[in-house]
């Protein structure tokens with residue numbers, strides 16, 4: 001979709017556009033947004049046009065590809081203007097590691113994009129900053145752990161959920177089907193058990209709608225028209241995708257409120273069922289001790305729940321689906337995975353402990369995450385103070401994109417950056433090797449909060465499914481025809497496709 005199409009989607013007239021453009025220009029010049037006077041060398045980049053910045057050079061369907069190309073020309077720290085918004089892009093393993101780890105504080109704030117800001121208003125974990133984030137992140141982390149993350153209890157939940165999924169997959173009797181919804185429901189149930197204290201049936205229409213709509217929202221947030229809205233909120237406020245997002249937000253909030261109210265009514269402080277109960281208990285005890293201005297308020301709870309739901313469902317389910325697609329596309333690699341699983345595990349239930357005895361399978365999962373690159377630009381960061389980094393001056397409050405794609409595909413780190421090559425994670429004896437540039441969860445202060453849960457889920461889901469089924473393209477479709485081009489969206493999903501899951505046992 002071209003820039004013009006997006007404008008035309010909105011009902012503003014061309015003359016109004018012209019007026020707004022002039023006003024913006026005056027604003028930008030007066031607010032000094034396009035210049036950086038006297039404070040030191042600024043990161044280089046393509047010359048921006050007034051108001052539009054470098055917009056005409058950016059592929060809005062796949063902005064991460066444009067940024068990757070620009071990094072080849074301008075180096076590992078460069079400036080680009082997304083409309084009037086100045087963004088410093090960090091590229092390549094060495095640069096991201098240095099910025100996110102050695103300068104963790106300086107690069108550790110979050111930039112809340114307009115479409116999210118109007119909904120979440122600085123609450124929750126994903127998009128928050130300052131004291132609120134400092135209270136909410138440890139709270140979320142501690143409770144994810146208390147309710148199972150990284151522990152046996154959680155492993156059991158994942159195994160149980162996988163069992164339900166296997167039964168539904170079996171029901172297709174080897175006929176082709178789209179794995180998206182089932183994978184999403186199954187993975188979502190893990191985070192639901194931790195957060196709400198219970199799982200849902202895959203046939204539960206409210207649950208299905210919550211999951212489907214949340215995923216639709218993730219796709220819409222990455223659409224060209226919403227990126228345009230984020231750059232020019234005044235002009236693009238009428239774009240269709242924005243009203244769809246607003247409707248989804250209203251629906252999800254309503255459903256969550258109903259769940260909260262039920263949990264509140266049945267709360268037993270001695271027996272917390274999940275993270276929501278723990279939040280309510282903490283809120284009550286703070287209020288009991290006379291603290292009424294803490295960050296433990298209903299708005300924060302509402303946003304945290306939604307953050308965990310979206311981050312805990314979409315990402316992991318999408319990665320498993322990439323894994324299945326890659327197995328169907330590369331049957332020889334699937335043979336090796338299945339040979340290893342049958343030799344080491346046989347037909348018994350796979351457990352987390354088995355990971356170390358399944359180096360090839362583990363390498364395939366890691367390579368899937370690397371190549372799938374599902375969060376290509378991480379989430380936008382922002383500098384928390386002025387910083388001089390690699391000789392460049394970057395002002396406090398500058399938006400920063402850690403370009404994870406450039407690390408996962410870094411030519412100086414990976415032997416075959418653009419191929420599916422599980423040997424990236426194996427030594428010459430076939431033992432699993434960790435690689436520093438494996439950074440799909442990002443790094444530093446804002447590193448993914450659910451990493452250990454995600455890793456456990458990926459291992460159990462992928463290995464169990466490969467133990468039980470042979471994945472193939474639908475009849476009449478060759479392996480070569482399976483398309484690895486990702487769909488447009490904030491996270492990178494496989495393009496719509498069907499697979500056959502042929503039962504093995």
Ligand code: HEM
Nearest residue numbers: 125126311312315316375378379441442446448449450454
């Ligand atoms: C394969 C699965 C996953 C991938 C690839 C992934 C990746 C990421 C990435 C790249 C970020 C942004 C880091 C940054 O801004 O530098 C992130 C943040 C986050 N993730 Fe994940 N994630 C996954 C699964 C999960 C799960 C299962 C949960 C929930 C339990 C989760 C919760 C979060 C949260 C809350 C944040 C925000 C952290 C903060 O801003 O302080 N993620 N994730």
